[in-house]
Amino acid sequence: MKNLNSVFAAYLIGWGVFFLFYISIAKRTNDLRAEVERLKNSLPRGK
């Protein structure tokens, strides 16, 4: 099984990049959600 390490490295790094990208979207979404709440609370009621 020559070069099996390279194959595993390619798949694991590739999946890792996708996972990190998804985590970055989730984090940015949570930050914005908190910002929306903060801004809604800072505006007068009825807005």
Add this chain to the structure above:
Amino acid sequence: MGKRVILGAVAILLVIAAAYASFYVAPEERTMGVLQRIFYFHVASAWAGMDAFLLCFIANLLYVWKRGQKYDWLGVSSAEVGLVLTTVVLITGPIWAKPAWGIYWTWDARLTSTFVLWLLYVSYLLLRTLIEEPERRALLSALFGIFAFIDVPLVFFSIRWWRTQHPAPVIMGGPGSGLDPTMNKVFLFSVLAMHVLAAFLIVERYMLEKMRSEVDILRREAEAQ
């Protein structure tokens, strides 16, 4: 939310199934052996990346034509996902190249045009961070996105027009090209899996951009108080 969760679950299941098929269903290639199994991940990512850039191009054209905010959101979302997929291509390629060619990188037509493509879409995203005013940002980045897309057909045809280090195409490569039928099925399944994953990531990124626009409106309202 429910549909997005289902799409995410389907994408994960398909990517896992594609990896299983790449290792256990596809036969071993005669010349490269197990190393050739990177092909199913590497090329599927490249195709999904180019299709994400095509979607970005269409959204950019629609923005210039109709000036709808949703086209700007779709443009930036598909550009970012295309960039992530191209990053995976630029990482998995050298991992494959080192044992196959003895080098990680060479400035051949396919590798160079892909690297230029990556730089163009990094510039597209950087450009967006430099312009404050939303409509001006959307228009200028749409125009830049239309220009950046010129490199996508160059990447696709580079291995057909110039015979350098990168192998000739095995799919749609004309007479003499082609894959073993089982390899072809596994490859097409991998392409499908990567497209569903890309669609899921574009939808998630689009919702983020939509929320960002909502924050901008609220900020302006808060500043006007």
